[in-house]
Amino acid sequence: MFKVTINGLDIEVEKGTTVFEAAEKAGIYIPTLCHHPDLPTFGGCRVCMVDADGKIVTACRAPVTDGMVVKTDTEEVSKVRLSNVELLLASHNKDCQSCTRNNSCRLQEVSAFVGINQERMRQIRRSVEPVKPDDSNPFFHRDFTRCILCGICIRTCQEINGVAAIDFAFRGFHTKVSVLGDKPIKDSHCESCGECLVRCPTGALYLSRPETPEREVESVCTYCGVGCGIKLGVRGDRVVHVEGNRDNEVNRGDLCVKGRFGFDFINHPERLKTPLIKKDGIFVEASWDEALDFVADKMSDIKSKHGADALGGISSARCSSEETYLFQKIFRALGTNNVDHCARL
Amino acid sequence: MIQKFDAIEKEAVAAMEEKQNNDIPQIYVGCATCGNATGAQSVVQTIKNKLDKENVTAEIKEVGCIGMCFAEVLVDVIKPGRPRISYQDVTPEKAEEIIDSYILNDDHRPDLALGFFGEGGPEDIEQIDTGDVFKNQQRVILKNCGVIDPENINEYIARGGYKGLAEALEMKQEEIIGVLKDSGLRGRGGAGFPAGRKWESCLKPQADQKYVICNADEGDPGAFMDRSVLEGDPHSVIEGMIIAGYTIGSSKGYFYVRAEYPLAINRLRKALAQAREKNLLGENILGTGFDFDLEIFQGAGAFVCGESTALVMSIEGNRGWPKPLPRPRTTEQGLWDKPTLLNNVKTFSVVPQILSKGADWFKSIGTEGSPGTAVFALTGTINRSGLIEVPMGIELKKIIYEVGGGILNDRKFKAVQTGGPSGGCLPEDKLHLSVDFDTLVEAGSMMGSGGMVVIDETTCMVDVARYFLDFTFEESCGQCVPCRQGTQQMLEVLNDICEGRGREGDIEHLLELGDSIIKSSICGLGQTAPNPVLSTVQYFRDEYEAHIRDHACPALVCKNLIVFTIDEEKCTACGRCRKACPVEAISGEKKVPHKIDQSKCTKCGICFQECPERFSAVVRLTGKENLAAAARGRLSDV
Ligand SMILES: Cc1cc2nc3c(=O)[nH]c(=O)nc-3n(C[C@H](O)[C@H](O)[C@H](O)COP(=O)(O)O)c2cc1C
Ligand code: SF4
Ligand code: SF4
Ligand code: SF4
Ligand code: SF4
Ligand code: SF4
Ligand code: SF4
Ligand code: FES
Numbered sequence: 001m002f003k004v005t006i007n008g009l010d011i012e013v014e015k016g017t018t019v020f021e022a023a024e025k026a027g028i029y030i031p032t033l034c035h036h037p038d039l040p041t042f043g044g045c046r047v048c049m050v051d052a053d054g055k056i057v058t059a060c061r062a063p064v065t066d067g068m069v070v071k072t073d074t075e076e077v078s079k080v081r082l083s084n085v086e087l088l089l090a091s092h093n094k095d096c097q098s099c100t101r102n103n104s105c106r107l108q109e110v111s112a113f114v115g116i117n118q119e120r121m122r123q124i125r126r127s128v129e130p131v132k133p134d135d136s137n138p139f140f141h142r143d144f145t146r147c148i149l150c151g152i153c154i155r156t157c158q159e160i161n162g163v164a165a166i167d168f169a170f171r172g173f174h175t176k177v178s179v180l181g182d183k184p185i186k187d188s189h190c191e192s193c194g195e196c197l198v199r200c201p202t203g204a205l206y207l208s209r210p211e212t213p214e215r216e217v218e219s220v221c222t223y224c225g226v227g228c229g230i231k232l233g234v235r236g237d238r239v240v241h242v243e244g245n246r247d248n249e250v251n252r253g254d255l256c257v258k259g260r261f262g263f264d265f266i267n268h269p270e271r272l273k274t275p276l277i278k279k280d281g282i283f284v285e286a287s288w289d290e291a292l293d294f295v296a297d298k299m300s301d302i303k304s305k306h307g308a309d310a311l312g313g314i315s316s317a318r319c320s321s322e323e324t325y326l327f328q329k330i331f332r333a334l335g336t337n338n339v340d341h342c343a344r345l
Numbered sequence: 346m347i348q349k350f351d352a353i354e355k356e357a358v359a360a361m362e363e364k365q366n367n368d369i370p371q372i373y374v375g376c377a378t379c380g381n382a383t384g385a386q387s388v389v390q391t392i393k394n395k396l397d398k399e400n401v402t403a404e405i406k407e408v409g410c411i412g413m414c415f416a417e418v419l420v421d422v423i424k425p426g427r428p429r430i431s432y433q434d435v436t437p438e439k440a441e442e443i444i445d446s447y448i449l450n451d452d453h454r455p456d457l458a459l460g461f462f463g464e465g466g467p468e469d470i471e472q473i474d475t476g477d478v479f480k481n482q483q484r485v486i487l488k489n490c491g492v493i494d495p496e497n498i499n500e501y502i503a504r505g506g507y508k509g510l511a512e513a514l515e516m517k518q519e520e521i522i523g524v525l526k527d528s529g530l531r532g533r534g535g536a537g538f539p540a541g542r543k544w545e546s547c548l549k550p551q552a553d554q555k556y557v558i559c560n561a562d563e564g565d566p567g568a569f570m571d572r573s574v575l576e577g578d579p580h581s582v583i584e585g586m587i588i589a590g591y592t593i594g595s596s597k598g599y600f601y602v603r604a605e606y607p608l609a610i611n612r613l614r615k616a617l618a619q620a621r622e623k624n625l626l627g628e629n630i631l632g633t634g635f636d637f638d639l640e641i642f643q644g645a646g647a648f649v650c651g652e653s654t655a656l657v658m659s660i661e662g663n664r665g666w667p668k669p670l671p672r673p674r675t676t677e678q679g680l681w682d683k684p685t686l687l688n689n690v691k692t693f694s695v696v697p698q699i700l701s702k703g704a705d706w707f708k709s710i711g712t713e714g715s716p717g718t719a720v721f722a723l724t725g726t727i728n729r730s731g732l733i734e735v736p737m738g739i740e741l742k743k744i745i746y747e748v749g750g751g752i753l754n755d756r757k758f759k760a761v762q763t764g765g766p767s768g769g770c771l772p773e774d775k776l777h778l779s780v781d782f783d784t785l786v787e788a789g790s791m792m793g794s795g796g797m798v799v800i801d802e803t804t805c806m807v808d809v810a811r812y813f814l815d816f817t818f819e820e821s822c823g824q825c826v827p828c829r830q831g832t833q834q835m836l837e838v839l840n841d842i843c844e845g846r847g848r849e850g851d852i853e854h855l856l857e858l859g860d861s862i863i864k865s866s867i868c869g870l871g872q873t874a875p876n877p878v879l880s881t882v883q884y885f886r887d888e889y890e891a892h893i894r895d896h897a898c899p900a901l902v903c904k905n906l907i908v909f910t911i912d913e914e915k916c917t918a919c920g921r922c923r924k925a926c927p928v929e930a931i932s933g934e935k936k937v938p939h940k941i942d943q944s945k946c947t948k949c950g951i952c953f954q955e956c957p958e959r960f961s962a963v964v965r966l967t968g969k970e971n972l973a974a975a976a977r978g979r980l981s982d983v
Contacts, residue, residue, distance in 0.1 A: 084830075172823045172832075
């Protein structure tokens with residue numbers, strides 16, 4: 001264990017801990033913009049700078065050393081942090097009220113912490129690059145005027161989804177997050193998983209139909225057998241938002257495009273809520289007991305007339321492994337090996 | 346000495362002697378990129394045709410840059426038994442005249458000659474090597490540039506080349522490092538890191554593969570020292586790299602050359618092939634069992650790729666972004682995570698001489714802290730611009746007034762800029778300072794890789810700062826906020842100041858910003874980008890204040906802050922300015938003093954140049970009052 005002193009507080013941390021993690025352990029806030037606990041560090045925003053043994057370092061990257069003395073509130077540290085946040089704001093479209101991240105924005109949080117001051121901002125030349133948003137993706141859009149180039153989306157796509165659909169393009173002040181050939185994102189191999197969207201610290205990546213829920217309900221995604229934990233955001237009696245449940249052991253918060261964005265069916269007027277049985281050429285609502293009895297009768301009928309091998313079952317990807325196991329058991333009990341799965345078709 | 350090398354050396358010397366005893370004239374044409382740009386290739390062609398026509402045999406050598414760029418195209422003629430005579434500003438026509446007069450006859454044409462090298466030249470022309478240009482210079486790194494044919498390895502070997510390698514191959518690795526450390530050699534890429542220590546830290550780690558990289562990315566605006574070495578003496582760099590490979594235990598090296606240097610790349614390719622042919626490069630070098638080969642990697646011309654970690658990323662096929670701290674040392678985990686030795690072109694090129702002549706020889710040149718010489722690309726408003734090499738410790742004054750021949754048109758000196766976009770501007774009262782790594786940094790500038798721009802009274806210092814900031818703004822890689830956003834902010838403020846929109850508090854804003862950018866940027870680009878601004882504010886703050894408070898550009902450069910007007914008393918109505926004005930802003934008739942219509946004038950400055958000096962009737966005015974008067978169309982009132 002290493003002994004570290006942060007702002008006079010002594011704590012012990014393991015070797016390999018970063019200054020940021022040590023400070024977090026000691027309950028000390030260090031502003032960060034490009035750091036995300038799920039991802040490897042980047043070191044580009046330079047707002048997490050602290051004084052470590054007299055040297056200015058990035059807390060998110062610098063590992064602690066034994067006996068290190070860290071100060072997070074020196075004049076020098078404050079000046080550097082303030083200057084870097086001011087510079088970001090100088091080319092940022094700061095219309096918070098029209099931004100979907102208003103109130104949950106890291107740039108707001110960090111700005112508030114470093115203390116943005118009107119008088120100083122007046123001296124700073126503003127220049128927001130007039131880049132049109134990319135609204136090609138039906139689920140989320142990209143507003144370059146609010147992007148702080150923290151690279152979190154890029155690292156997310158690479159490390160979490162393993163797709164690497166986006167990367168930095170161009171250079172210097174003209175740098176932007178782009179897909180291959182700077183095309184609209186719908187023309188890339190982006191899978192619309194939305195993992196980048198949920199990690200973006202600003203409103204640069206935003207939901208195309210944002211609605212703020214009134215309450216939250218824990219649930220499990222029904223789309224596939226993985227069974228990701230989700231939180232449904234409800235407004236009135238409508239489901240308006242889905243979020244991955246970070247406490248769920250199955251997915252630890254990650255979702256795919258269906259689980260995250262495919263919730264329209266829940267409130268859809270034509271959504272099936274009971275089984276249907278065709279009577280006189282027309283589908284009629286039925287109870288589960290009725291439907292199961294109907295299927296069982298039909299199957300025994302076929303078996304007695306044509307033998308067991310006239311039967312076959314195709315299991316669904318929505319079933320869990322256990323359910324699929326039981327499914328094949330049923331068919332083998334009926335006397336046939338005709339069992340398959342929709343993922344093979 | 347290794348026997349195999351003795352044979353190679355003998356062969357080369359014999360080949361050279363044979364040429365020398367040939368009793369034919371030798372003609373050298375400066376054919377580096379600088380010479381070619383002034384038309385050297387057509388001069389070479391003319392000479393060849395002319396010699397054919399006249400049926401004269403002579404040896405024509407396309408040599409590298411000798412440094413006297415102010416006099417290009419340079420043609421040197423050595424007639425058997427005569428000293429070398431140098432002709433300046435040679436055009437194809439003049440080349441024919443020279444052949445007629447001096448080669449076919451015996452008139453050395455003092456009217457066309459710049460002078461002669463060595464002793465015993467004609468009395469009516471100057472001896473160049475003892476004259477102002479060369480007497481303060483000491484050619485170590487550039488000793489072969491402009492002298493040997495860079496495409497002929499024998500010339501290099503006959504002048505002592507590859508001897509350092511032959512000697513090194515018989516030394517222990519630690520011994521070589523000992524010599525380097527003892528010599529005090531500091532890297533010539535800008536920061537001046539001790540070379541011996543860097544080589545040592547690359548020798549230590551155990552690895553199945555190590556790499557040697559030569560940094561020839563040279564991206565500073567106006568700098569062309571490394572290009573000249575590669576074009577004029579490629580083997581010296583190759584030899585240095587082979588020695589480095591042997592010393593650290595590497596079998597593979599790269600030249601990282603910017604793709605904008607096609608001639609250098611071409612010469613390097615030829616040189617590499619010749620070195621391989623002579624078994625000085627490749628497998629089993631000189632029969633010692635040591636394998637080492639070199640490859641050329643062309644950089645795409647991003648300035649930031651000269652930074653060591655970005656350069657490595659670039660060779661690996663990644664985005665050329667510097668790696669933020671903490672990061673492993675390049676000498677331990679560089680290219681493909683293998684120990685990598687990265688040095689500048691000039692650093693490698695001087696190593697062979699240090700090994701063959703000894704550490705004491707090297708230490709005898711320059712100062713204690715910065716031994717050896719400094720190579721500068723001397724440019725700006727100076728009489729003799731060019732490539733120079735001076736011993737470290739020489740006074741700035743001497744470089745400017747003796748080597749460079751003083752300020753153009755006898756104007757007043759204002760500042761000297763060194764270190765390119767990372768450096769700063771020093772005013773007149775710093776001219777006594779000596780040129781070495783440490784002194785320049787203390788004064789607020791730096792050695793850098795060797796650009797030296799002389800600035801006179803007709804240059805605006807805010808504009809100079811803006812020029813360099815524009816460069817770093819364009820070249821910032823964009824990875825970190827202080828550099829990406831900060832250089833843009835500084836540039837915007839400087840643009841505002843130059844264009845009359847400066848505000849009270851801007852100077853403080855620039856200073857504060859500069860401080861934060863230096864402290865929080867990831868790499869050397871951002872960490873030094875504010876220097877041109879900080880040093881000009883330090884030494885020329887009054888110019889900034891004049892721009893901001895009075896909307897005045899004291900050097901009369903910033904277009905938005907000056908107006909052109911005609912002094913009625915002086916105007917003789919010659920009409921020259923009226924005819925020259927591209928936008929017909931000038932009116933007037935015979936005998937009537939001319940007038941400029943301010944609403945049409947685009948401030949191109951042509952009328953100012955056109956008005957004959959004896960009249961000097963077109964004048965430039967600056968400052969709030971003049972600008973306001975011009976806007977009201979009543980400038981004559983002022
Ligand atoms: C932005 C930037 C650009 C650089 N460009 C060059 C260059 O063009 N050539 C060079 O030799 N060194 C350049 N350097 C310095 C290199 O990082 C490195 O220090 C040098 O090549 C080491 O060689 P030396 O020890 O022989 O000086 C640059 C550094 C920075 C920060
Ligand atoms: S990203 Fe944050 S700071 Fe920017 S407009 Fe949105 S809420 Fe405001
Ligand atoms: S939505 Fe998913 S696949 Fe698409 S860019 Fe974001 S992380 Fe990558
Ligand atoms: S889009 Fe968001 S996550 Fe991606 S770089 Fe911009 S601010 Fe960061
Ligand atoms: S200082 Fe500039 S060039 Fe260097 S990493 Fe930062 S943005 Fe890139
Ligand atoms: S400065 Fe140019 S545009 Fe203006 S009057 Fe002179 S020549 Fe014409
Ligand atoms: S060139 Fe000079 S002297 Fe001639 S008309 Fe113009 S201002 Fe008058
Ligand atoms: S959070 Fe550390 S550099 Fe961005």
